[in-house]
Structures are given as C-alpha cells and as structure tokens.
Amino acid sequence: MRAVRSGARGEWKISRPRRRCTSVAGLRVSSHSASTASRFQRARAAFQSQRRERRSVQAVGARGPFSEAYRDRARGSAVSVERSPDAETAAAFAGSWNRQREGSVYTREQFLDWFTPLEPEAFSGKTVLELGFGNGSLLYHMAACQPARLSGVELGDTFERTKANLGEALASELDLHQADLTKVDLGPYDFVYCIGVLHHLKEPVEGFRAVLRHTRARGRFHCWVYAREGNAVIRYLVDPLRRVTSRLPWWLTKWAVALPAAAKYFLYAKLLRALAAVFGESLIGRLPLGAYSLWIAKRGFSFFHHVAFDQLVTPTTHYIDRATVERWLEDPAVDPDSRYVVFRNGNSWKFGGRTRS
Known part of the structure; x- marks a missing residue:
C-alpha cells in the first residue's frame, strides 16, 4: 500500500498497487473483487481476534506501510486541505473522532437503521463509496455487507484512528482518500452514501451534488441530515x-x-x-x-x-427542512420514480434514490 497524489487538485489517497480489471455482471471491477467478500470477513475476524488477545492495534501498525504512507500523504496534502472552506469543521471533527476508543462508535442496529429502507443485500457485491467517513465507524459495518469494493473520502486528519478502528487487515482492503468531498472526483460507484456530513458543510447542496456526481447511471445514493423540523x-x-x-x-x-x-x-x-x-x-x-x-x-x-x-x-451546522431535501431530489440526475424521504426519530431526514440511466 502506498500514498499517491490524486488528480490535479493535489488530493492524496492511500492506495494499493493497480491490478488487472475484469468485467463481472456488467461492472468494471478489479480482478481481486471476486474474493473481496471473504477477505473482508477474514480481516474482520483477524481484528476481533486481536481485540480478544488484548493486542494494541496502534502498536501492530505503528511501523507498517500504512503508517509510513499516511505520514507522507499527510505532509503532502496540508495545503489542499487547508484551502477547503470546510477545513475548520473537518479539523474540529477530527479532534473529536481521534479521541474515540477503537472499533465502531455505532452498533450494528444503528447502522441498519440509518440505511433503512435499504437492506444490506443492496450493498453486497457493489462498489461502494462513503463521503465523509470520520473515523471509519460506518465503514466498519459496511464492510460486513460484502461490497466488491469499498472506498471513503474524508477531509479531516483521521486516517491513523480509522486504521486503528478497522484493524490493519481490514483497512488495507479499502481505498481511503483525504480530500474535500465537494471537489474530489473518484469516478462512478454503484452506491454512494453520506451520513451526517452535508449539514456540516458551508454549502450543503454542493455536498449533495458530489453524491450524485459519484453515483453511476442507475446507481443508488443515500443521505442523512439534521432536520429543521422537530429540532x-x-x-x-x-x-x-x-x-x-x-x-x-x-x-x-x-x-x-x-x-x-x-x-x-x-x-x-x-x-x-x-x-x-x-x-x-x-x-x-x-x-x-x-x-x-x-x-x-x-x-x-x-x-x-x-x-x-x-x-x-463543530463551527458549522445547518438544520435542513423537508422542502430543501425535496428540492435537491428534483435534480435532473435523479430518477423521480426512485426518490424517497423518511423522517427519522422525529428530528432528521433520510433520503435517496437512483440516478437516471
């Protein structure tokens, strides 16, 4: 695994060496994708074993390639990160996430609740992207859904904590990028999600446009934001x-x-x-x-x-009303027959759909 500069904007990402690509069920995926599901399971099992043996995940990876690549990436990405209008918010959340204990902050039940009405089967065998992954808490549970490829974008300096939370074995299977999600372009994915991030951006609508930009034709997207109603x-x-x-x-x-x-x-x-x-x-x-x-x-x-x-x-928080969510979903890229909006726990919105073909 190594750190490479991604695109003209100077974003950096943690990347594995390129592999030959093949076509599976009409999707262009890497040749190792067929075995990725079982590798995710083995990686999770290895991490759980490490915890049972009371071994420190931080110590296990302290001298490994992830750590070295991360240090190089962190030095090289400082300018592009600081130029983001959301850099202050990202730094505040990084300070919060980096002080959490290892493992996911969320339970499996919470994870499933956030993604309802979608079922875990909707992610299995798909290419999946999380925009704003924090400390990897949702990536941890998403990996158990056995996606073909799992990627994440995060503006904050949380990569070492993410590695510790996921375990080095699982973290090595992911494509993690430090970048402004409103500007990065990683190409299309089958499923893109953004949970608890849009309402902390200076321009939430730009974050939603990034969600659509990364969703392939007829792909799915799903978001969650604070509601104005009920709060x-x-x-x-x-x-x-x-x-x-x-x-x-x-x-x-x-x-x-x-x-x-x-x-x-x-x-x-x-x-x-x-x-x-x-x-x-x-x-x-x-x-x-x-x-x-x-x-x-x-x-x-x-x-x-x-x-x-x-x-x-956090320096920035927006409370978004239903009318705004519905206006976002009127974007020409969204299939109008696929749209859904769910009022969650009386104070937030879950919404999503499919992009047009």
Missing part, C-alpha cells in the same frame, strides 16, 4: 451555545460543557424510556425530542457524551 430545542438552546463552544479549546468543550450537558440529557432520555414502558412509545414520543430520546436511550452514557461533544465542537 426546536436544539436550534434555540443548543445551537447558540455551539457558536461559543466551537471557539473554545476542545478539552474545555468536552469536559466542562459537553459532559454536564450529556449527563442531563442522559437522565431525561432514560426517564422517557421508563415512562414509555408504562404509557407507550406513541405518547411519550410526542414530548420534546421524544422519539429521538427513546432511540438514543438504548445506548450508554459514553455515546451521549460523544453526541453532545459532536454537537458543540
């Missing part, structure tokens, strides 16, 4: 605070602000979950942030703290 508490109470905390040192935001805020919301969500057992979820879900609270209450306090820190550390 009055966040918009009027939390967002004004975010404008201040995003300018503070990360450690002050995380421990002096996010921690007590997470503790209060943790108690609120757990209380609603207990009340729902008595009065029913349909009734309790009508309370402020009710549906979302019932969903997140399944997780422990560390996840609440992670979510609170994420909310408070």
Whole structure:
C-alpha cells in the first residue's frame, strides 16, 4: 500500500498497487473483487481476534506501510486541505473522532437503521463509496455487507484512528482518500452514501451534488441530515451555545460543557424510556425530542457524551427542512420514480434514490 497524489487538485489517497480489471455482471471491477467478500470477513475476524488477545492495534501498525504512507500523504496534502472552506469543521471533527476508543462508535442496529429502507443485500457485491467517513465507524459495518469494493473520502486528519478502528487487515482492503468531498472526483460507484456530513458543510447542496456526481447511471445514493423540523430545542438552546463552544479549546468543550450537558440529557432520555414502558412509545414520543430520546436511550452514557461533544465542537451546522431535501431530489440526475424521504426519530431526514440511466 502506498500514498499517491490524486488528480490535479493535489488530493492524496492511500492506495494499493493497480491490478488487472475484469468485467463481472456488467461492472468494471478489479480482478481481486471476486474474493473481496471473504477477505473482508477474514480481516474482520483477524481484528476481533486481536481485540480478544488484548493486542494494541496502534502498536501492530505503528511501523507498517500504512503508517509510513499516511505520514507522507499527510505532509503532502496540508495545503489542499487547508484551502477547503470546510477545513475548520473537518479539523474540529477530527479532534473529536481521534479521541474515540477503537472499533465502531455505532452498533450494528444503528447502522441498519440509518440505511433503512435499504437492506444490506443492496450493498453486497457493489462498489461502494462513503463521503465523509470520520473515523471509519460506518465503514466498519459496511464492510460486513460484502461490497466488491469499498472506498471513503474524508477531509479531516483521521486516517491513523480509522486504521486503528478497522484493524490493519481490514483497512488495507479499502481505498481511503483525504480530500474535500465537494471537489474530489473518484469516478462512478454503484452506491454512494453520506451520513451526517452535508449539514456540516458551508454549502450543503454542493455536498449533495458530489453524491450524485459519484453515483453511476442507475446507481443508488443515500443521505442523512439534521432536520429543521422537530429540532426546536436544539436550534434555540443548543445551537447558540455551539457558536461559543466551537471557539473554545476542545478539552474545555468536552469536559466542562459537553459532559454536564450529556449527563442531563442522559437522565431525561432514560426517564422517557421508563415512562414509555408504562404509557407507550406513541405518547411519550410526542414530548420534546421524544422519539429521538427513546432511540438514543438504548445506548450508554459514553455515546451521549460523544453526541453532545459532536454537537458543540463543530463551527458549522445547518438544520435542513423537508422542502430543501425535496428540492435537491428534483435534480435532473435523479430518477423521480426512485426518490424517497423518511423522517427519522422525529428530528432528521433520510433520503435517496437512483440516478437516471
């Protein structure tokens, strides 16, 4: 594996040596794709074995080719990354992601919920691209769906943490690129997804156009964004605070602000979950942030703290209404018969479809 410069814009990517390409079921894929699914499974098994043996993933890869390639890529990409209008936001999130424990932040149940109405079978044997992969938490679960090829783009400096989260064996199977997702061009994929990223861009619509640009003809795309609807508490109470905390040192935001805020919301969500057992979820879900609270209450306090820190550390957050989502889906590249919009947990939108042939 090596670091190479991608295109005229100076983006860098972690890349394997090129392999001969063949045609499988009408798709142009690399000759190793037929065995990729089993290799993903072996890689995941190897990573889980490492964790059981209490071996440090960071130490395993500290002197390996990924580490050397990453250092070279990081030095060479500094200028192009800093020129991005979203560089400040990417740096803030990198600070958050790089302080997470190894493994995926999300459970398998959360992963599947984010992608509903799509089923895991929709990704099997496909070429898949994630725009804005953070610390690889979704890549970790997507790999289990056995795609033919799995790629990711991330503007932030999170590659070492991603390697640790995925395990070196699994990370070596992926094509990871550090670049501005609104400007990079990696060619078409069968399935492109962008979860929790568009609403943090200076120009969210440019991010959506990048999703469509990377989706092949008749390919699928899927996105998730914060909704304007159902988020009055966040918009009027939390967002004004975010404008201040995003300018503070990360450690002050995380421990002096996010921690007590997470503790209060943790108690609120757990209380609603207990009340729902008595009065029913349909009734309790009508309370402020009710549906979302019932969903997140399944997780422990560390996840609440992670979510609170994420909310408070970012310089840019948009809350996007349904009319805007529907306007995006009116893009001529989108097949109008394939479009869907789903209101998730009473405070966010899942949407997607297919591109035209």
